[in-house]
Amino acid sequence: MKRTGYLGELEQMILLAVLQLNGEAFGTNVLQELSERVGRTVSRGALYVTLDRLEEKGMLTSQLGDPTPRRGGKPKRYLTVTPAGLAALRRSRTAWMRLWEGLDSVLEQR
């Protein structure tokens, strides 16, 4: 699987949502954040798999929280974006912005 170093759309969204949640991010509220902010419903399967992938690429790290009875005695996986993740986001943003440059008028016509 060759990667160009640019992030996929869902990867990008998830990383941004994790940043928005400011240290409190874990599976369920990332889903909520995505659905509240951009109205995008992502299946849990897609989310978890993407999280794993991002972590493998070194863009995310996770810490385990304390298990609670509410979670059936299972720990919570708190997510943090790593410097590498931030760099990838920046790179993507720059790329998009360059591509969007000068297209405002085209968009306004619609």
Place this chain on the structure above:
Amino acid sequence: MRCGREAVPPRVAQALLAACLPRGMVRDTVLGDLHEAYCSMLERDPSSRALWLRAGLWYWGQLPPLCLRYLTHRGAHARQRHRPADSTGTTTRNKPPRGFIVKDSWHDIRFASRTFRRSPGFTLASVLVLAIGIGAVTLMFSLLNSVVLRPLPFEEPEQLVWISSMNEARRVMSNSTSALDYWDYREQAGTLESVAAFLVFTPQAIITGRDEPERVPSTIVSYNFFSTLGITPQLGRSFLLEEERAGEQNVVVISYGFWQRRFGGDEAAVGTSMTINGEPYQIVGVMPQGFIFNNPVDLWFPMQSRVGFTQSRGNNNFNLVGRLAAGVSIEQVQGQLQTIAQRIAEAYPETNEGWSVRLQSLHERFFAGARSILLIMFGLVSLVLLIACANVASLALARATTRISEIAMRFSLGADRRRVVRLLLTESVLISLLGGAVGLVLALLGMGALKSFGPGTLPRLQELGLDARVLGFAFLLSLATSILFGVVPALRGTRLSLSDALRVGGMRGSSQAKSGFRSALVITQVALSLMLMIASGLLVRSYLQLQGVDPGFMPQRLLQADVQLPSWKYQSNEEIEQAWSLVHQQVAAIPGVVSVGSIDQQPIRSGGTWNTVYPADRPPTSTADRNQSAGDRRMISEGYFGTMGIPILAGRDFSALDGPNSTLVMIIGQTMAGRFFPDEDPLGKQMVLWGSNWDVVGVVGDVREFGLAADIPNVFYIPARQVGPQRLQLMVRTVGNATDMAPALREAVWEVDREIPIAGFQDMETRIANSLSQPRFRMILVALFAVVAVILAATGLYGVLAYFVRQRTRELGIRVAMGATSPSIIGLVLRKGMSLVAIGIVLGLTGGFAGARIVSSLLFNVSATDAVTYGGVSLCLVAVGLVACVVPALRAVRVDPQEVLRAE
């Protein structure tokens, strides 16, 4: 916080999910997230059942996408995770990473479905055979599920108990209880949260007034009957304690169906008055739809309203149902009630001596009988599935031999054996899942058929249907099936050495072993199907025996009708006697009626009225004596015996002269005569009943009162004229078809009085047939299974022999060339086939012999080891086996030696 121990997501879903997820942090945190989300859903309203259901469904809904995602992506992750490790050389392993399994499984599935398309014959046959097996088992399971496993529709039904009176000395294990005893229990039994009573019978109440007169079943209950069951009326209220004791105002609670029918569902009906049995009653409540307890009724009256029913401790007119107090066991309640019963027996030895009390859970009481029968049927059906598995396994083995080169190719390209076994197993799983799906459709069809043709006496049959439990069962069953039929062929099919397999003629050696295994499978099928045939044969014999039982009367062209004189119009014995005389006269005058008679309780029934009765010159002296002095009492009109065709063995029939003011007379049944007067002539003797002396004037033939299979009880008959019953069963012997006479019969009764309701027309042949519906149902079902089993076994046998002939074409060709005759060739094939059948039969007979004890409870007058049955079905199987051998044998004869040798 509420969400803790109580709110656990569906365990099965959790376990399945855990199996799909990679071990470690991912699994724990994902499960934790789901658990938390599940809890948050419930927190909106923890008491709502609907929410629990929705949350559960949601949890299950998470399962497929999550599993699918992880199963399809895991391979990629695993590779990535392993790559750096491999490159540094720290964890170099030859074993493929775990993720491969999943990725490969997907390949296996796609590959398997391609193979199915290439060999549709094999696929279709296997799917169909498995569908029959899985369908049959699923059908029986759904029957078991809806009849027995589903809880009763009452609040906390596991706390409900059925309380019956019992008298060990009289060998009465379950009897009803008197109202006075009931009230004692209710007052004194602290271990019961509440205990309720309801009438044993469901008397017909006549409703007049607004619309045309209607007769509906009713019952009489204690004030706390509904609250004990935990069911509240949909409208209005249930009874009050005062209404039970005082009985000043007549009140009634009506059923939902009656409310809809009579009042069009008008809520204003509650509080209005209705004329029942000629008296005004106030409607105080409407029960919810579908509320049925024991028997369907439309009206519930509070106990006190029928004073006669509640007098005397000898009047055992009520059944009791109780609710256990919290934390009390059924044994504790039993103990306490027994103490109370003992106290009552000491205080009232006349009526209560020897009587104690017995408790059963309500579920046990209602379904124990059906459960044991259905479990037996379930066991028999499982044999069909086993046969189906053996059949498909043998098909799969045969196919494995045709795939030897493919498998060898896989090996030579570097696949390891496990990998190939898994590929073959994937095929098995797919086939069994397909079979399960088709089987489910078959089961659904079967359910429809059962609902229309099944015996009406099976409880809750109409609730039969698919639910999550049945679906889950079918799914698991399919998986289990695939293991049963798939593992051995997969292991055997891959046990070959490369050089062997790639050599052209190599298949011969290894196939020898395989055909041995296939023979074993055929033997298994023959043995199992013989066991089923034995069960089926025994049931058929038993049913024939039952059908051959003489009911004691002639049921042909005999019509029964239920006639009830309105109690408010006919009260004195004279009025009642007069009315019945007129009814009989009118009916007898109908053209096409041969004769007519009446009885209060017609034969072929479950339960009836019994009284203490004994010869006047030998009153019972001991308790043992008293316990023996009981007889089933029937009230009849004159002409009843003649109409029924019951022979009068001695003495005379009743006549119109045996009226209310003449000497009390009695006719006794043959069994009762033998019991009380073993060595003397009963005629002219006197019997004591209800404290009076009755002259025995006749002895009549025995009648199967309680059905053809039941023992004949002590029965005695007294003239209806001398008692004055308001309700009788009219028995009419007709010239032509009995049921055709129903309209004329109704008209004739209405000639006497249009307000006399007449209903329940039934010809006695149908009544007897209905009484046999359960044994007939069992017989047909098991016979059906046996037929399917034999067909499967026969095709299995055919397959093995056809294969045998194909394998040995060369040998057969040489034999023919050397001058072997056709009979000797046929003999060769037959010997091979029939030796399998013979071994199967021996094993099957042994198995049948060992298992017959289980079906013996379903048999009537047939021994579970009945030699005729065992011999008959064995011969039958031999015949089927011969037929299965014939085609391969003929093919063997037709082998052309020239062609065979040329091919060499």
